[in-house]
Amino acid sequence: MTSTTPDGLAGAEATAGDDLLLPELVAHLREHRTQLRREWANRITDESLLSAMTPQEVFTEATSVYDNYVGVLETGSVEALQDYARDLSERIIPRGVETNEVVGIVLLLRDVLARSLFEKYHDDFGLLNRVLDAYEPAANRIANTVAVSFVEERERVIRQQADAIRELSTPVLQVRERLLILPIIGVLDDQRADQLTEQLLGGIRRHRAKVVVIDITGVPEITAEVANHLVQAVDASRLMGAGVIITGLSPEIAQTLVTIGVDLTKMNTVGDLQGGLEEAERLLGFRVTRASDEDG
Amino acid sequence: MADREVPAEPLRVSILSQGSYLIASIHTALDDGQLLRFQRDLIERIGSQRARGVVIDVAALDVLDSFGSRTLRDIARMSRLRGAETVIVGIAPELAVSMVRLGLQLEMPTALDLEEGLAYLRAMTGTAMLP
Numbered sequence: 001m002t003s004t005t006p007d008g009l010a011g012a013e014a015t016a017g018d019d020l021l022l023p024e025l026v027a028h029l030r031e032h033r034t035q036l037r038r039e040w041a042n043r044i045t046d047e048s049l050l051s052a053m054t055p056q057e058v059f060t061e062a063t064s065v066y067d068n069y070v071g072v073l074e075t076g077s078v079e080a081l082q083d084y085a086r087d088l089s090e091r092i093i094p095r096g097v098e099t100n101e102v103v104g105i106v107l108l109l110r111d112v113l114a115r116s117l118f119e120k121y122h123d124d125f126g127l128l129n130r131v132l133d134a135y136e137p138a139a140n141r142i143a144n145t146v147a148v149s150f151v152e153e154r155e156r157v158i159r160q161q162a163d164a165i166r167e168l169s170t171p172v173l174q175v176r177e178r179l180l181i182l183p184i185i186g187v188l189d190d191q192r193a194d195q196l197t198e199q200l201l202g203g204i205r206r207h208r209a210k211v212v213v214i215d216i217t218g219v220p221e222i223t224a225e226v227a228n229h230l231v232q233a234v235d236a237s238r239l240m241g242a243g244v245i246i247t248g249l250s251p252e253i254a255q256t257l258v259t260i261g262v263d264l265t266k267m268n269t270v271g272d273l274q275g276g277l278e279e280a281e282r283l284l285g286f287r288v289t290r291a292s293d294e295d296g
Numbered sequence: 297m298a299d300r301e302v303p304a305e306p307l308r309v310s311i312l313s314q315g316s317y318l319i320a321s322i323h324t325a326l327d328d329g330q331l332l333r334f335q336r337d338l339i340e341r342i343g344s345q346r347a348r349g350v351v352i353d354v355a356a357l358d359v360l361d362s363f364g365s366r367t368l369r370d371i372a373r374m375s376r377l378r379g380a381e382t383v384i385v386g387i388a389p390e391l392a393v394s395m396v397r398l399g400l401q402l403e404m405p406t407a408l409d410l411e412e413g414l415a416y417l418r419a420m421t422g423t424a425m426l427p
Binding site for chain 1 (some may be wrong): 389402
C-alpha cells in the first residue's frame with residue numbers, strides 16, 4: 001500500500017477506508033484515460049504551450065506523461081517519473097521548450113484531473129474532500145519532481161556548454177620557433193579574458209616564445225574592463241620576456257577604446273593578422289621569401 | 297656587519313660569476329633587510345669582478361611586493377652607473393599576473409629564463425662569453 005495518504009491531515013474522518021481512495025482514484029483516471037488525455041492536450045494547445053512542438057508530438061508526449069503520472073499516483077514512487085522527466089527534458093530542451101511551459105503543462109494536467117475527480121464525487125462532499133486530500137499532495141509532488149528535473153537538466157546542459165566553450169575558446173598555436181598566435185573568436189568577458197591571460201603566459205613559458213600575436217578579428221566588441229585585462233596580459237607577457245602584437249582591431253573596437261580612454265600606446269598593434277605575422281617575423285629575424293625569388 | 301643574521305640560515309641568494317657577467321639567483325622570498333643586503337653585495341661585486349652584465353633570476357619567487365620591485369629597479373639603475381646592464385629572468389606566470397594587477401612597474405629588461413637573459417646581455421653589451 002502506498003504511503004501518500006496524509007496521516008491525520010484528513011482529520012477525524014480519516015479511516016482505514018482512505019487507503020483505498022488512491023487505488024480507486026487511479027482506476028478512475030485509467031478508465032477515462034482517452035477523454036482526459038484529449039482534454040489535457042487541448043488545454044495545452046489552447047494556452048499555446050509547447051508551441052515549439054507539433055500537435056502530434058504534443059499528443060505523444062502527453063500520452064506518456066499521463067501514463068507516468070497515473071503510475072506515480074498508484075505506486076507513490078517518483079523515481080520512475082524522475083527518470084522519465086529527465087529523459088523528456090533531454091529531448092525537449094534542444095527544441096527550445098521553456099521552464100514555464102513544462103511547469104505549465106504539468107499544472108494543467110493536475111487541474112484537469114482534479115476537475116474530473118470533482119465531477120465524479122461532487123455529490124458526496126465529504127468523500128470528495130478525502131479524495132482530494134489523497135490526490136493533492138501526490139499531484140504536487142509530481143509537479144515538483146518534473147519541474148526540478150527539467151531545471152536540473154537545463155543547468156547540466158548549460159554547464160556542459162560552458163565547459164565546452166572554455167576548452168575551445170583560447171587555443172595557443174605555435175607558428176614558428178618562438179612565435180605564437182592566439183586567435184580569439186567571440187565575445188570576450190572578464191572570465192574569458194582571465195583565462196586568456198593564463199593560456200598566454202603558460203604558452204609563453206611552454207614554447208619559450210619571444211613574440212605573441214593576438215588576433216581579435218573575431219571579437220565583436222570589447223568593454224573597458226576587458227580592454228584593461230588585455231593591457232595587463234600584454235604587460236605580464238613583457239615581464240616574462242615576450243612581446244605581444246595585437247592585430248585585427250575592428251573600427252568599432254578602435255573607436256570604443258579611444259572613447260573610453262584605454263591607454264593602448266604601449267601596445268604594439270598591426271592592422272591584420274598577416275601584417276602582425278610579418279612584423280613578428282621581422283622582430284625574430286626571419287625573412288620569408290618565395291622559393292622562385294631565391295632561385296632567380 | 298650591522299646585519300643581525302642568524303649564522304646557520306641557509307643561503308637565500310647566490311651570486312655567481314660567469315665570464316664578464318654576474319648571475320644572481322634569489323632562492324626564497326626576501327624580507328626588506330635581506331633585499332637591501334643583496335643590493336649592496338651585488339653592486340659591490342659588479343665593481344670587483346668588472347662585470348658587464350647582470351642576470352637576476354627570480355624563478356623561485358611567487359610574490360614580489362612594491363619594495364621588492366623598486367629594489368630591483370634600483371639595482372638596475374645602479375648597475376648601469378657602474379657599467380653593467382641588468383636583466384630580470386624567470387618571472388613565473390602567476391608572479392607576472394600579480395605584479396601587473398598590483399600595478400608594479402619594473403621599467404627594466406626582462407627575459408624568459410637564464411639562457412634568454414644571457415643572450416640578451418650578449419646582444420646588448422657585445423661581449424662574447426669567455427671560455
